[in-house]
Amino acid sequence: MKIEILADANAVARVASRVIAANARTAIAERGRFVMAVSGGRTPWQMLRALAIEKLPWERVHVVQVDERVAPAGDPNRNLTHLHESLLEHAPLKPEQIHAMPVESPDLEAAARRYTVTLQEIAGSPPVLDLAHLGLGPDGHTASLVPGDPVLDVTDLDVALAGIYQGRRRMTLTYPMINRSRLILWLVTGSDKVDALARLREGDASIPACRIRREHALVLADRAAARKDTIQKQDRIETKANQGEKMRYVDAFVLPVPKKNLPAYRRLSRKAGKVFREHGALEYRECVGDDLFVKGMLPFPRKIRLKRGETVVFSWIGYKSRAQRDRVNKKVMSDARLAEMMDPKAMPFDVKRMLYGGFKVFVDV
DSSP states (O other), X not given: OEEEEESSHXXXXXXXXXXXXXXXXXXXXXXXXXXXXXXXXXHHHHHHHHHHTSOOOGGGEEEEESEEXXXXXXOTTOHHHHHIIIIITTSSOOGGGXXXXXXXXXXXXXXXXXXXXXHHHHHTTTTOOSEEEEEOOTTSOBTXXXXXXXXXXXXXXXXXXXXXXXXXXXXXXXXXHHHTOSOXXXXXXXXXXXXXXXXXXXXXXXXXXGGSOOTTEEEEEETTTSOHHHHHHHHHHHHHHHGGGSOOEEEEEEEEEEGGGHHHHHHHHHHHHHHHHHTTOSEEEEEEOSSOOXXXXXXXXXXXXXXXTEEEEEEEEEESOHHHHHHHHHHHHTOGGGGGGGOGGGSSSOGGGOEEEEEEOOOOO
């Protein structure tokens, strides 16, 4: 989890809009569409107003709801009301690109199931969001995942109904759905969030927010929520907790990939990277060649005998130690998700020309 502290709520909203826009461009370039889930709150509405002026291929953007109050259409407490006012009225989006939770239905259980189908239609099965925006309540709740609510224990549904909170029943995305997101973007503003943000940073499992996946999570907080003394205290805690997490060993690879196979290689790498990280790798990076021929140097293309139509990919995976690398590799090699990838004949590159080595980190600046 990465945390950035900004001056105030306006700054949080502006930076958040840029983060969303950048992720939208990447998702559309790679997968043809961008699916974002939005929560409620004053700062998010400012964020969406700022996002609305970004130059994006808006026709490929889909917006879904993280949660919604069970209330009539147009109710000022509905997140959808503000979503329309802040985004739909200012961005070139069609109404059908904003997918509202059907909380006006007389059969809410059936409505939750229909919304799951909607998510599957736009984000795959199981649905995977490109970005999920979350807020943080003073009591540690996020979405409509509120302390003590039975919805916290739902693991077999992507959309479920929560109990009454602050006078309204709610429909919400569940932990499984949120935790599949490619990026989780937290917006935390206001002095009433100081304690909750500190607990989120600590990973306090007693609050609902801390059951959200921390990997690929970015927290944008203002100074009011991240009081200086709290930040320093938590930094000391995190430094102590992460002393054993520093990258001390690296596996590095240089390989030739046909340019036409780069999309397939990227898909394979995303799958592999997720598995390596789940089993304990600290870093997983894939880099494609850009400036490969430097005068007076032995270029990578010559070393790996690059052929016409190929480019160079440089990769590395970081670990705590060589011993940890060996343990992670053992788990990865036995993971069923990678079974199909282990056949050299199925690789989108020539395995025989791949350079590989394991390295100890001896300078870490």
